[in-house]
Structure formats: C-alpha cells, structure tokens
Amino acid sequence: MRIYRVKNYDAMSRQAANIISAQIILKPDSVLGLATGSTPIGAYRQLIDRYRMGDLDFSGIRSVNLDEYLGLSADDPRSYACFMRKNLFDAINIKPENTFIPDGCATDPTEECARYNQLIRALGGIDLQLLGIGNNGHIGFNEPGDCFAKETHPVRLTENTIAANARFFSSVEEVPKYAISTGIKNIMQAKRILLIASGTAKAEALFSTICGPITPAVPASILQLHENVTIVADEAALALV
Ligand code: GLP
Numbered sequence: 001m002r003i004y005r006v007k008n009y010d011a012m013s014r015q016a017a018n019i020i021s022a023q024i025i026l027k028p029d030s031v032l033g034l035a036t037g038s039t040p041i042g043a044y045r046q047l048i049d050r051y052r053m054g055d056l057d058f059s060g061i062r063s064v065n066l067d068e069y070l071g072l073s074a075d076d077p078r079s080y081a082c083f084m085r086k087n088l089f090d091a092i093n094i095k096p097e098n099t100f101i102p103d104g105c106a107t108d109p110t111e112e113c114a115r116y117n118q119l120i121r122a123l124g125g126i127d128l129q130l131l132g133i134g135n136n137g138h139i140g141f142n143e144p145g146d147c148f149a150k151e152t153h154p155v156r157l158t159e160n161t162i163a164a165n166a167r168f169f170s171s172v173e174e175v176p177k178y179a180i181s182t183g184i185k186n187i188m189q190a191k192r193i194l195l196i197a198s199g200t201a202k203a204e205a206l207f208s209t210i211c212g213p214i215t216p217a218v219p220a221s222i223l224q225l226h227e228n229v230t231i232v233a234d235e236a237a238l239a240l241v
Helices: 009-026 041-052 080-087 109-122 159-168 184-188 200-211 219-225
Strands: 002-006 031-034 062-065 067-069 128-131 153-156 178-181 192-197 229-234
Touching: 002 009, 009 031, 009 041, 009 128, 009 192, 009 229, 041 080, 062 080, 062 109, 067 080, 109 153, 109 178, 184 219, 192 200, 192 219, 200 219, 200 229
Parallel strands: 002 229, 031 062, 031 128, 128 192, 192 229
Antiparallel strands: 067 178, 153 178
C-alpha cells in the first residue's frame, strides 16, 4: 500500500485528482470505477476544472459505478445515478452511453447483478477503482459480515450505514434498506485501487484497514492483499495510523 498523508480535504481531493488525471492521460480509453458519497466530490470538482482548462479529455473514458440503492430510479434525485450526473458527468465530455451504474429499479435484482458482472468483464475490467470508505469499513456497499462478498450482489444495508447516509434524505426512514453493490471480487480485480478518506469519523476504519487483521468484519482490510493500492487521506483520517 502506498499512503499519502495530506493536510486536509482539499489536499486529498487535489492529490486524488492528480492520480485519476494521470490515468486518463496515459490511457484515454480507461475504465474508471467510480464512487459516490461526500468524499469524492472535491476530486470530481478538480477533474471538472481540469477538463474546463482543456487538460483532460473524457471522450474515450468508460465508467462503472460501485453501487446503487434498490428502489430508486436513475431520475430520482437521491439515486447515485443522479449524484454522478450532477457531480461529474454533466460537466465533462464523457459519453452518457459509456457510463454504467446498477439499475436500482431492476425487477430482478439478482439478474441485474449478473448483467453488471458481465458488463464489467465485457469492458475488459477496471483500470482504476476509486473508493471511499464507510465509518464501519465498508467499501461500495460491501458491509461487515462473516465472509467477503464475491461479485455484484444485492445487499441489506446496516443500521450504521443507513444512519450515516440519512443526510442525503429528508429522514432516516426514507433511506432505502437495500442496494446493489459490486463485490469485493470485482474491486480486487481492478488493476489499481485509489482509496480516499477525510475526517476523524474515518480514523478507526482506516486504522483497521491498514494495520488490522484481514477480516470480513472490516471489508476494506482485504485491500492489504491487492498489489497496487494507493490511499490518499488527510491527517484527521490517518490520526490513528
Ligand atoms: C456510501 C457509499 C460508499 C462510500 C460511503 C462513504 O455508503 N456506498 O461508496 O464510500 O458511503 O461515504 P462518505 O464519502 O459520504 O463518507
């Protein structure tokens, strides 16, 4: 693991954008695995600025997102599909047909998961997977459990995750209880992984991820076994490391 300890959220966002930009410049048809949540928003803003300056071209980029809430359509403002359009896709020249997110309204979620796995394979796998981390150590929506989840699968969100994500909804009751998430296997098959984290709320999860035993109780701890992981985190998130 390569760890960059940076001062604050802005520095984390700039450094993450540097790494993603280098990937895009070196391989203009890269498959980027993208993440949602508050953490990547600053990095996405940086990428948008660089695109506007003429320094980045997304016309050949393909993207696959980690996850989506079950029961929310792509038009729902609380869906991750909408989040991605608002925070990145609408402001850059990525082709909409090259952006992929699990369908939260699929009538058969299991079938949708199989389709998504097949899609990732058809794209040739993920070149760079961007990850945030949940307070409980989840990546994507791979929640702590008894075994490492494999490929894309429907998940029941933990109370911890529902409470943490309630800020994006009018009330905690509105947060969907289920989601579709790419699995640990999909994430581990990415050629390169970039995990970003900011703030003290992530300190324990990050400590366990980097220094703790590899256990499904901390899903991100499996990243210790990946040969090309970069962590960019601020001093608050790395306070225990
Ligand atoms: C959600 C997402 C994760 C994300 C996590 C942390 O649960 N499914 O991909 O990493 O939230 O979010 P935040 O960056 O807002 O702390």
